[in-house]
Amino acid sequence: MENDIQWIKTHCGRMDHGGCALITGVRDNVIVKIKGDPDGFLNRGYICAKGLASPGRLNHPDRLTHPLRRTGGRGEGKWERISWDEAIGSISENFQRIKEHYGARGVAFCQGMPKGIEHFVLIRLANIFGSPNVVSVQDVCHAPREVTGLHTCGFYPVADFHLKTRLALVWGSNVTRTNEEGEICSLLLDQIRSGTQLIVVDPRQTELAKKADLWLQLRPGTDAALALGFLNVVIEERLFDEGFVEAWTYGFEDLARHVKRYPPEKVAEITWVPPDLLREAARQYARSRPAAIQWGNAIEQHMSAFDTARSLVCIMAVCGNLDVPGGNIQANEPNILALGKFVRADLLPNKWKEMIHTFHHTIPKLMTVPPAFLRKAMLEGFPYPIKGAYVQCSNPVMAYADSRMTVDAIHQLDFLAVADLFMTPTASLADVVLPVATHFEFNDIGHYGLGHGYILARPKVVEPPEACWSDIRILHALGRAMTPKEYWFDDPDDLLEALLRPSGITYGQFAEKGYLKGGDTFKKYESRGFSTPTGKVELSLSTAEKFGLRALPECPQPPADDPDYPLILTSAKDPFYMHSSYRWVDSLRKKSPEPVVEIHPDTASKLNIHDGERVAIETRQGGITQVARLTDGVHPNVVNAAYGWWFPEDDITAQDTWTRSNYNILTSAQEVGREFGTPNLKGIPCRVRVAGRNRKLVS
């Protein structure tokens, strides 16, 4: 019966960065229908398979519905139910105790991919508690792009697909599948349909690579060299925007001299991209103005992330594409509470002196601790011990490079609390597990702090299970228990009102409107310059000496061929899951039932591997098994493995569930890029072999 359904508008969240406006049909506190909202600002009616499946997260029989306290050894799976008062009391007592012994900095506050405003409430709690150590996965997700942007041109340049662009250069971003940063790909597809040229840089033949005018199938992990090759062609062939370069850049002559060392022929040896193809791509990009670079995770899941990002900002700049409509823009935020005020940055103004990563000499302006350095502190006490951790919206055992290191580090902790909606490999190691209310079940705001110039309303559409609390509510309760109450609100929703207050509207009005957007103004530098020390785009960094950074983008020597590990391993995100999340949602699991590794048929034939067969994938770090899929969409020397796999249907106490097929068993966090603590997640020497005939991973 349609007529007893109540229709409520909200926005999608937590299945990726979120962004699609949704219309949900609710009956008896259950979402029974869901569709894309044709009026949606970003999606105009679009909804993907994950969005359609998202209500399935709420009613799973194994969802956590009570706070739990560990009664056996860590990871033994023995729990007792406790009340919320006991849970908050226990976390607060343990963190206070650690604070007394080791200082507030001995407690780390860990966040996964930011899902809504809970990330910023967590930073607020850490600041008020006095710990400078907010940990996030930004080392491999956005910090390299954002912070390098800040140092090079004073802002984070995002692709503008809202206004007409003549050419899109999609670099290491699988945006039709990941809708990276909630920039729903339909905007880009509309542009392509209306004649925008497309160049794709990706080792796999993605959907966009198939549509592209040019596809540069590079060797994984060599983006830094390819980007320098682009600069070489643009500068040597004088295809750059002379007026902009003259007026608004610093260090052009140095850069021009420097990139002479990277002619396309030399770059081809490193990247496998034919010299003439690279020339053609660079020419097309430079001659099509405006052009936008859509840059994805691939550039920052490698130790050379800083150099690659530096080169890409330099390319945008010298070709006159910075902050122009349809280029890479500095988005204007709507008039809402500034992040610094929201998180009460004023309470810990010198936190940068104390943050763990400062002792590893990372780049200035990196405000969250890279996981590699967090675990060093947990395991080795350098630069000082971390003894307590609060983990929300994250599954570090699966998401951090080197999963075994994460588990070992957790075993060194005095106290770990994890807030999640399911018993994950990380939660299974905790002292206290908190059951959360999640998306659809509380009022939230999407895209705050993402730098795209808008925020989206995510009003609640159903009530959560009785004992499930939203992260915002949990953090308020913790704040009240272990920090001065004056910093917290009586009703956690008042925080949303405070965030919106400068705009003059209430949360109710915001929910009606759906989104708030900053104004469309461009070329702000003409009136105020670029926010860098020289007021210009720093092609050569004026602060290089002061901060110990490389002034000009470099490229590392490619690793020497390793005869024992002759193939190159990389990965892309599964279109049906969010990292390690939601393999327990039945409708999604049917679409992607098992971890699949893509291998070229010629390589498979040499190794006697058949389609559908279980194969072992091994690196110098470790080995896992996945199911082979033969495809010529990958280069014969490249293997593309699935990431994020554990098996929620297994006994969570069995170590095998997080070791069997987990990509991060193959990665290492021993060697990392100094600027961001970034490990190599892509471009790793590996080998594959048959692991056993006709045996599927999932029984």
Ligand SMILES: Nc1nc2c(c(=O)[nH]1)N[C@H]1C(S)=C(S)[C@@H](COP(=O)(O)OP(=O)(O)OC[C@H]3O[C@@H](n4cnc5c(=O)[nH]c(N)nc54)[C@H](O)[C@@H]3O)O[C@H]1N2
């Ligand atoms: N379905 C789904 N969507 C998601 C997510 C998810 O887990 N699942 N996660 C969300 C999050 S947190 C993020 S940050 C975004 C990330 O979204 P993306 O940036 O799209 O991330 P990836 O899928 O890791 O990688 C993008 C592309 O890089 C290619 N690639 C692999 N190695 C290399 C290389 O060495 N060089 C180059 N140039 N390309 C390479 C892959 O083939 C892939 O097509 O997606 C968000 N959306």
Ligand SMILES: Nc1nc2c(c(=O)[nH]1)N[C@H]1C(S)=C(S)[C@@H](COP(=O)(O)OP(=O)(O)OC[C@H]3O[C@@H](n4cnc5c(=O)[nH]c(N)nc54)[C@H](O)[C@@H]3O)O[C@H]1N2
């Ligand atoms: N090898 C490799 N490693 C990677 C990547 C890669 O491409 N390759 N990608 C990296 C990137 S881009 C990112 S962003 C990180 C992601 O790192 P994480 O964010 O840690 O990834 P997830 O595995 O999605 O873990 C999220 C957890 O939050 C839970 N959750 C969902 N909703 C809520 C909620 O409302 N509240 C709470 N408290 N919990 C909730 C989910 O059940 C899940 O267990 O991983 C990084 N790691």
Ligand code: SF4
């Ligand atoms: S593309 Fe992202 S925001 Fe849109 S419905 Fe799918 S998961 Fe949700």
Ligand SMILES: [Mo]
């Ligand atoms: Mo991410």
